[in-house]
Amino acid sequence: MFAIYAAHSSMDDPLSALRIGDQPEPIIPKGFVRVRVTHASLNRHDLFTLRGITAHAEPIKFPMILGNDGAGTLDDGTPIVIYPVLGGEFWRGDETCDPDWHIFSEKVAGTFADYVVMPARNAIPLPPGISAADASVLGTAWLTAYRALFTKSNLRPGQRLLVQGASGGMSTALIQLGRAAGFEVWATSRNAKGKALAMKLGAHQVFDANEPLPQKVDAVVDSIGAASLTHSIVSTVRGGTVVITGVTTGMNVNIALLPVLSGQVNLRGSIMGTRDDMENMIHFLVHQGLKPEVGQILPMEQAASAFRNMWNGETHGKTLFTR
Numbered sequence: 001m002f003a004i005y006a007a008h009s010s011m012d013d014p015l016s017a018l019r020i021g022d023q024p025e026p027i028i029p030k031g032f033v034r035v036r037v038t039h040a041s042l043n044r045h046d047l048f049t050l051r052g053i054t055a056h057a058e059p060i061k062f063p064m065i066l067g068n069d070g071a072g073t074l075d076d077g078t079p080i081v082i083y084p085v086l087g088g089e090f091w092r093g094d095e096t097c098d099p100d101w102h103i104f105s106e107k108v109a110g111t112f113a114d115y116v117v118m119p120a121r122n123a124i125p126l127p128p129g130i131s132a133a134d135a136s137v138l139g140t141a142w143l144t145a146y147r148a149l150f151t152k153s154n155l156r157p158g159q160r161l162l163v164q165g166a167s168g169g170m171s172t173a174l175i176q177l178g179r180a181a182g183f184e185v186w187a188t189s190r191n192a193k194g195k196a197l198a199m200k201l202g203a204h205q206v207f208d209a210n211e212p213l214p215q216k217v218d219a220v221v222d223s224i225g226a227a228s229l230t231h232s233i234v235s236t237v238r239g240g241t242v243v244i245t246g247v248t249t250g251m252n253v254n255i256a257l258l259p260v261l262s263g264q265v266n267l268r269g270s271i272m273g274t275r276d277d278m279e280n281m282i283h284f285l286v287h288q289g290l291k292p293e294v295g296q297i298l299p300m301e302q303a304a305s306a307f308r309n310m311w312n313g314e315t316h317g318k319t320l321f322t323r
């Protein structure tokens, strides 16, 4: 079948490991369903896979079909959106706390292909009021943004949120969700284009990356990592929260601990979200009339240019692949 996959890994030249071609069709284990993928979206995680970076102890086995998110149809024609968190067969409760959690393209084949297989519960029937295209971009960056804001940040409507970065999939999700939830939304960006996008999506104020802020914020969501964490910490009110959701610019940081302890800043990691979070988020979008910001739509055959843009740091919201 058609697939976009990583042939191997390359830390410094991930695009050299990218292949668009044929991979074997998946076998459908008992209790699993097969999804004919019609839409899927690019995540920075796909670059991490190409670089061989994983949060799990076991290295990624190559070749590996890429893609975390998507929407499509079951063999009986039911339209579905994919919930991307997988885990142990017997785990019950919060999926993000399952010691065996993983997502597509880490231990099992991803969504950038004609077909992907998954446990039946990962194929959520597409609710009314949202298109397969819009739903297909929600699984990873949007789900993480939703959980970071509404479970981890401790923010209440009327409080001030700082979103680190503006142009990417998760940053745009945070701005859109944060505005709709009634937070005062501030965002940073490395360039004027990113700042303009943030304002278009509802940010109240925008700043340069690492610019000192005129006032402190109640919470920060930081998906940038090494390049922004110190700024996040010193920008937070006493007792406020920094939710760490990503490591785009590096995962090893040298931070001053005094501002963390003297400011009683809560540093909280956040990974993905639960299946309930995903269903609630879709409900929230439908009822708020929120449409995820999609900067580029292109057929899977032409995906290489989108990977290149992301590697060059030139994203605009979510990138959607059609099949």
Ligand SMILES: NC(=O)c1ccc[n+]([C@@H]2O[C@H](COP(=O)([O-])OP(=O)(O)OC[C@H]3O[C@@H](n4cnc5c(N)ncnc54)[C@H](OP(=O)(O)O)[C@@H]3O)[C@@H](O)[C@H]2O)c1
Pocket (backbone or CB within 6 Å): 042, 043, 044, 045, 048, 140, 141, 144, 164, 165, 166, 167, 168, 169, 170, 171, 172, 188, 189, 190, 191, 194, 195, 209, 223, 224, 227, 244, 245, 246, 247, 248, 249, 270, 271, 272, 310, 312, 313, 315, 317
């Ligand atoms: N915790 C989780 O479960 C989870 C889920 C999804 C994603 N993530 C992580 O979250 C991060 C963002 O993912 P994404 O898919 O939203 O990525 P993306 O679309 O490529 O966005 C990258 C973002 O980082 C900002 N940025 C700042 N410095 C950058 C640099 N030197 N190079 C590139 N971008 C830079 C960009 O903002 P400006 O261009 O406006 O400056 C942009 O908002 C990644 O580290 C990803 O792995 C984690």
